Amino acid sequence: MTDDPRQPTYILDPSGLYPVGDGYHLVSTEVEWLQQVGVRGDRLWIRGKFLCDWTQTWLNAWNRQAESQVLQSPRDRLQTLLTPLPIPEDWTQQHCLHLADHLNRYPHNPLAAVLAEVSHSHPDFWLANPSHDHLATWLTLTVPPDYAILEEAWRYRRRSHPLGDHYQTPDKLQLLRQWLGLLPPAIPELGSYPGDIPPIIAEEFDKHWKQQLDDSQGAILDQISPSQQPGFPRIAQLSYSLAVQDRHGEYFTEERSQKLKPHLSLDQYQKLQRPTPPQPLPKDATPDQALTWATQQYLPFRRWETTDSKTVPQDRISDRLAISFVDWIHHHYPQLKAIPAKDSHLNYKATQVVQDLCKTHPVLWVVVDGLGWLDQQALIGYLQDKDLAVEQLQPRFSLLPTTTEFAKWGLYAQQTPRAEVWEANMNKAFAKVGLGKRYTDSQDSQLKQDLEQDRQRLYCWDTTQLDKLYHEKKDWEMLYHSDRPSVLQRICDRIDFYLNKHPDRDRLKIVISSDHGQLLGLSSQGVICPPNLTPQGRTAKGVTDNPNFVVLHRHDFDLPEDLSIVKDASTLSSFSYSQDQTVIGSHGGLFPEEVVIGYAVLSRQVQRSPIRLHCSGSGEANQSGQLQLSIHNPNPVPLTDLILTISQLGEFQTGQPLKQTIPPNSHQQLSLPISTCPQLPPNSSQSLPLSGTLTFQYAGVEPGTADLNPEATLEIKQLFSSNLNLDEFF
Structure with missing residues (x-):
């Protein structure tokens, strides 16, 4: 008992x-009673x-x-709480006193x-219904042996629940091992x-799964479904360790x-x-197909x-594959640049997205100079660790x-750098955005202050780190x-810092x-620059008929001057060279990693619209069949890394990876082969109900x-079968 005003007198x-x-x-004597009561x-x-x-x-x-x-009395008090379980006959009053006194400290729901208290959990847990x-x-909760009889009484009162038998287990750890498949x-x-x-x-x-993975040489993964296997994220980490640290890739x-x-x-x-x-990129590929080929x-x-x-x-090999992209972009770019920015596959589409967002939200636009597609994915991963969602x-x-002088200018100006409009001034190019302010790395303090005071609708941090x-x-x-x-993490940390300075950071x-x-x-420097050209990185001013180059004519490509681009992975000149005269960080060319970049929109709060699936199929028992899977993705991001699990179909029970990507805001129909349709029980309906899950990213x-x-079903055709003995008809 404690000195609590709510306690009785x-x-x-x-x-x-x-x-x-x-x-x-x-008060233990008559005299004390008369003197005090x-x-x-x-x-x-x-x-x-x-x-x-x-x-x-x-x-x-x-x-x-x-x-x-x-x-x-301690025994009566215990018996009241433990009913109908009896108190062990060998328990003394002192034994009962220990528990009864502890229970009496709690006037409400003492059990x-x-x-x-003794299991280091919350009282609400012990009052909740089984599930x-x-x-x-x-x-996972451990109750000390001296209090085991209290847990036994608690378990007894849950015996009538459908899960009640499992609460009566004599060995909790054993049941946990079975449930986890150990x-x-x-x-x-x-x-x-x-x-x-x-x-x-x-x-x-x-320990169990490391042994399983090693003994099966990874084949155990073919037998389990990521959505149904307990602890699959841990299994994934163990697999990674086995592949990279133990060198069993x-x-x-x-x-x-x-x-x-x-x-x-x-x-x-x-x-x-x-x-x-992959196969080389076909020259007649569409822009979306070219982007998919490059990124995936x-x-x-x-x-x-x-x-x-x-x-x-x-x-x-990738050098030779890149040449197919060089030929594709060189052929298609004149048509790509003619499409308006709002519908364009060119990078200035990002600026139009920024302008639209500024109509309803404050925007921090981070332009990371030299950020290719793969580096952007890494940066987004770091930002997700800061609780930002895509x-x-x-x-x-x-x-x-x-090159920065043309590509970044075009990003801000939302137009190609043709001679009559281009000038080497990024602030003038940014002014064409029509709102906001541009900050370079040397203006970080000013950016911080402006964010704190909510001075702009658009803050553009242009970083060259x-x-x-x-x-x-x-x-x-x-x-x-x-x-x-390290640099990507530093950029991520700075974005998070700026975000938290804004008074309306959730928006x-x-x-x-x-x-x-x-x-x-x-x-x-595998290619020698022709004498009539002026080299600069992987580009050169002027025109050449040398087959090692592709030419960007200023009229066809909307440029201030004619440029020749080295076609392979060579560099014509560089600011610095390694000891063996190789070059790192060269750009200006037409390789996919130089050309394919992207834009991403992230925020603290993102509402995902539910993905809707419709599945049906048909086939003949013990023969192949076909499954039709309709996927409706109403979200502005694609669904990738699809894995389909269907409990009733053997080849899908452990999760079947699908190679398709579901584009944003789209409704896609996939046809999936079934190698063997199951046979239904005799005299049953020819419709097999299907249940399962599609996991994706x-x-x-x-994830x-x-x-x-x-209503997902598989219609199965099969010959009549029964348990009747044909001899009974004769």
């Missing part, structure tokens, strides 16, 4: 066993049956019963309160374990890596990848070949050539794996864009899920 302890509560004076205003602890009877008579006479509390989530939590037999009626792997069993879980095929991708960081996934070279096929392979595979430059993410083509890094460093491996992540939109990308890998950076529609 008189505590009556007929058993005489309880210790005197804090703030109470003991009704005389002094102190709280009194009346001990002994005789004195308690006196006190009750006196309280009744003065109508003051509400001021008292009668303590049951739940004590169990919560799968509740059961999962309860299995020990047989499985418990199918419980379904998949909800939530993360609890710390109490995490080490055992990791050969275990993880493209399909297995795709299963793991939603649970790995971008850097981890890239290290896990062993992409195969070429760039992952190019990154792997220039960073992880240690392929020497002269043996790079609203929009679209790849675009840089304006040509991919990343581009400078690429130009200054001379060790490619150190740059890519150490310096580059502030963050737009990330760039002017051009960077050539991946080392570049050499919003724009490759944020999501959607369930199949409740």
Whole structure:
């Protein structure tokens, strides 16, 4: 007991066993009773049956019963709370006293309160109804042996619930192991374990799955579904460790890596990848097809070949693949630049997006000089760790050539840098945006103050930190794996700092864009510049018929002057060279990593519209069939990395990766083959109900899920079958 004004004035302890509560004076003799009861205003602890009877008579006479509390004997008190469970016969009064006294400290819901205290949990947990989530939590709570009888009584009162049998388990840890699949037999009626792997069993879980992955050489991943397997994020991390740290990357095929991708960081996934070279880009590909080819096929392979595979430059397959893109962009760019900015595949579409956002929100527009598509994905990953979510993410083509003086000018001015409008002044180009203010890296203090005082509708931070890094460093491996992540993280931290300075940060939109990308890998002076050209990086002023170059004629490409671009990965000149005369951070050319960039819109609060699925199919029993999956994506970002799980179809039970990407704001119909349709039971309907889940990523950076529609069915044709014996008809 504590000195609480809500506590009764008189505590009556007929058993005489309880210790005197804090703030109470003991009355244990007739003299003390006569001297204190009704005389002094102190709280009194009346001990002994005789004195308690006196006190009750006196309280009744003065109508003051509400001021008292009668303590049951420890055994009776326990029996009241434990009913119908009996108290063990060998328990002494002192044994009972320990629990009863603890229970008496809590006048309301004492059983739940004590169990919560000794298990370091919340009392509401012990009052909640049984559920799968509740059961999962309860299995991780430890109740000391001295209080086990209280938990036993609590469990007994849940026996009538459908999950009640599981609450009666004599071994909570054993049941947890079975539920997690660490020990047989499985418990199918419980379904998949909800939530993360609890710390109490995490080490055992990791040891089990590391052994499974190693013994099967990764093949165990083919047998499990990411959406149904408990602890799959931990399994993904163990897989990554096995592939990278233990050097068993050969275990993880493209399909297995795709299963793991939603649970790995971008850097981890890239290290896990062993992409195969794509086919060259067809010259008649549409702009959307070219962007998809570059972002989903070429760039992952190019990154792997220039960073992880240690392929020497002269043996790079990606160099030859890039030439197909060079030919494509050189052929199609004159048509691309003729499309208005609001519908354009060129990078100044980002400026139009910024202008539209400024009509309803304050905007921080971060223009990162030299930020290619892959670097942008890494930066977005860092920003997601700051609780920013992606609203929009679209790849675009840089304006040509991919040099800052032309590409960034065109981004701000929303037009190509033709002779009659272009001038080498970025502030004048930014003025064409029509609102806001542009800040360079040297104006960071001014940007901070303006954000704090909400002075602008648009704040444009134009940073050259990343581009400078690429130009200054001379060790490619150190740059890519150490310096580059550090700079991207620093840019991320600065964006988060600026965001938190704005008084309306929950409404502030963050737009990330760039002017051009960077050539991946080392570049050499493999091509000699013709004498009539003036070299500058991967470009040269003038025209040449040398087959190692492509020419951007000023009239066809809207440029101030004719330019010749080196066609392969060579560099004509550079500000700095490594010891072997190779070049890092060269750009100005037409390789996909130089041309394909993007824009992203992020904010604190993003509402995702639900993804709607409609699934149906048909086939013949024990024969192949076809599944039709309709996916409606009403969101402004694409759905990538699709994995379809269907419980009733064997090949989909463990999760089938789908290669398709669902574009933003689209309704797509996918036809999926079924290798073998199941056979239905005799005399049953020919419709097999289907249930399952589609997991995906919003724009490759944020996980999501959607369930199949409740009416999903597979129509199966099969010959009549029954259990009848044909001999009975003869």
